[in-house]
Amino acid sequence: MNIQHVQLRNITKRFPGVLANDRVNFDVRAGEIHALLGENGAGKTTLMKILYGLYQADEGEILINDAPVRIKSPSDAMRQGIGMVHQHFQLVPPFTVTENIALGLRSAREPMLDLDAVGKRLRELASRYGLHVDPHALVWQLAVGQQQRVEILKALYRDAALLILDEPTAVLTPQEVKELFVTLRRLTETGHALIFISHKLHEVMQISDRVTVLRDGRVVGTVATKHTNTKELARMMVGRDVVTSWDKPPVKTDDQILRIEKLSALDDKGLPAVKNLSLDVRAGEIVGIAGVSGNGQRELAETLVGLRRAESGVVSVAGRDLTNHDPADIIAAGVAFIPEERMTMGVIRDFTVQENLILETHAQPPLARKALFDFDKIAAHASQLVREYDVRTPTLDTPVKSLSGGNIQKLILARELSRAPRLLIAAQPTRGVDIGATEYIHKRLIEQRAQGTAILLISEDLDEVLALADRIAVMYEGEIVGVVPPNTPVDQLGLMMAGAKRVSS
Amino acid sequence: MIDPFLLSMLITILASGIRFATSYIFAAIGETFGQISGVLNLGVEGIMLVAAYAAYFVVLQTNEPGLGLLAAILVGIVMGLATAFLSVTLKAEQGISGIGVYLFGLGLSDLLFRVTVKSVQTVKGFPNIHIPALSDLPILGPIFFQHNLLVYAAFALVPLAWFVLNKTTFGLQVRAVGQNPEAADTLGISVARVRYTTLTLGGALSGIAGASLSIALLNIFQQNLTSGQGFIAVALVYFGAWQPFRVMLGCLLFSMVNALQLTMQVNRIPIPADIALMMPYILTIVALIFAARQLVIQPAALTKPFERGE
């Protein structure tokens, strides 16, 4: 191990109009896990991209074992013993595991590939660190957790002594998170230094030795994990106390709004994605759908709102059969939809805030008279929504693509909830949204629930489902494997999400 | 015994099919490298035209087909580099800049031809090679062993391309850059360098494709000599699902069907000429549909310029 201590000193990085890192100091030592905590846009990823040579700092310096180094490219970083496990895996899906490892390395038999030699050393490394994966498997066929192992192995193969892990748990099931943490502990025991980037407080509490919190590009503070708690860390991140649990009066009625009966649908490749699925949501109730991404949640949501054909089964809203009706019909029936793909399905990027707010209602009075818009009414309607839902935008005519993720999500929320829906389908409503905006969106959902809207909440964030849902339906490979109350132990939910356990409802 | 008339027809079709697949193979294999690395080069036709002219002109002056070929390769390299500059460095819209290169090549080759040569003349291009014993074989001789150097080179190129793409570190980098340039970038591979290399290589091969028309297959130059071959080559790369051997099969199929319909017309087999002429294209479309139905691993970053994230 040639890395004992890595220091980043007074790092400043400017992007046009943004100060991404402002005199940031950060250090990590061999054998420790140092968590880097912050909201989206706080500057965590920028800082790490500077350390990994993908960006150059405008000011400041990097020291390894007290000696200044210049890191101008990922190759430089790798030469210094720095490896990075990216949030979005940097793997080539049609390649085998071995090919992914060998990519960019000099071969012993240059210019020819020597995959056998790579495979051999890969197996040694895998057994040393308990990262088992088939070297000949194609990456796209691997589960997400296994793909992450390949990412880690790729860095270790390049003799990384410092590993940067960017939001490594974001895509994992609770079980996979556990396995990852075992691996990370083993790596610190063998003298590696680890930087763990996250915005999930309890994970940071669980795995790290020290925590540095970034906000708006500045370091708020660095604390030893054993001397802090989630509440303090949340306050450091957001700058105020954050509500994470909600009081919910019990559901009042048995008034069934959404009824799904034996629904089946195919995915984009024509394979079954939703299989014979039945579920109902009552007025004033939040039903959460938990599950690892890619288990048919997206297809389910799209089928419910008329964007995907139901192969069989029935979808009815307030007693009216809406199976395979077109979206306009479904919208008219009082269904609101917050789509998973915010930028492509939720808004039209190049349209203005105002235009995006009237996408569904623009042709109806009072916004339109016959074929003509009433621009005064539209502006009044839009500015009211912007105020009411706290959408932070310079003007109503700003294109939405220049807003932050949280503000775009609030805009979608405003548009959808302003129609006073009977049913709201919210898919990943807070993914990629910062804590402040998440808190706001949760508050709105709870309010909507109190007004009697039936809410189907689809989320990969188990904490979110646990905090909001009255009932939790766990989805695995297109089926509901069980509907359980929100006080169900996380371990049991995790097993259900991994398909290992079924609960008859 | 097979009917001698049918046999001679068959020999003609196969021999002519092999011979005229040459230009398609060079152009399509060159394009394969570009596309696998993530760049759709629609300018192949333009490069072929200028290179075809250059080769023709040099042979007209020197009577040396070798020098002509060299000139074509040089032209191909220069135009390949220009294509790379447009699509990699300047990140121009690939479809449109490709059409630009095509129009430029079409205009430039015609202009130069008018200024320097004026009127169509034939040149002495690469001769057919007589291989002792093999060339004199009945049936097999005329089909396989009475062609010129470039025909053999085209078919030799195919396994070579396969080997480079699948068995070398460079090939792995090319494929990675076309599938996930961000991943390649994080591993210290220069996406730009790889794409420059493949486009320059593709340019050189397009250049040879042009030369194969003007100084090996037709031995003439005229305005728009290639008449669409470069574009068909681009389609054949899709048809061949970015695999050199399948691309070659596509080229052969295309030129065989062409030979078949011509032979049928020449031998007065009564099919309407229009139907006969549509055959290669119909077949190509059918084959493309068929190819699209299987799970083909298309370069995921095809036509997408690479920029470091966020």
Next chain:
Amino acid sequence: MKRLTCVILLIAALALVACAAPTPTAVPAKAFKVAVIMPSAINDLAFSQSMYDGLVAVQKEMGKDKFEFAYTENMFNVPDAAAAIRDYATKGYDLVIAHGSQYGASLADIAPDFPKTAFAWGTAVDTFASKGVKNINAYTVQADQGGYVLGVIAAKLSKSGKFGLIGPIPAGDGKLHIDGFEAGVKATNPKAIVSKTFTQSFSDAALMSQAAQTMVSGGADVLTGTSQAVVGAIAVAKEKNVLWFGNQSSQVSLAPKNVVATQVYDWSPFIKQMVNNTKAGKLGGEVMVGTLKNKVLVIQYNPDYKLPDDVKALADKTVQGLIDGTIQTGVK
């Protein structure tokens, strides 16, 4: 990036325009001004070149001060051609010739707007007089006549008795030439085997080459063909050393040893006729049909090819027969 793309396209377009731009010849005033729009290049050794050669011949005869001409070539795109026709008419040319049967409809639209300008198109026989248009002439050739003569010669020279005939599309003067050639061959050698192929393209030289090779490997030792793409076939004739009979323009330069004779279209008599008509105030309505008799069709022999005397005599006799009507090609 969009701006860059525009610049590229602009450069490419300029390169094209540089080739296609009209090239007027500077002359003193009062000359008779003719403009021609052609589908391919003036050096195509075929249809466009025949018109260019005709214009040059007339200019030589009348003198550069009396006869001035401009041309726009490579007008394969008909809307572009229509724009060029209108442009020339606006600039005050006395006679505007649209040299291609694809231009007829455009011409019929444009001509009535310029009642003082004479127009002509070919190959065609319709002056649009039925539509009330008064200033359009039409010209065509009975290319079957020359084709017939060449066919007679070819039948005498062929050893294998197999003949390959290549055309772009089965229509127009190209088809007449090919049908006439076939009739001439059959009249001389009833057992002859004649293959005809139409490639459906005026410009695809590779396809013409492939067709010619297919014919030669099928045993043909005489080839003929039409359109600017035949250069591909002529190169094959040269390489395989078989005989070639040309059409439209002289193609001797391409294969001096293989070209026996060519049916050349000499448009100069028609150009002169239209010049005189126009000066006399008759701007249209003339249908001119080129034949061997009026010497618009000329059989041009390759001086380097030693044609046996008896064959030459037979050819001359056939020409005479076609002129005086004792021989009919039988081609419709």
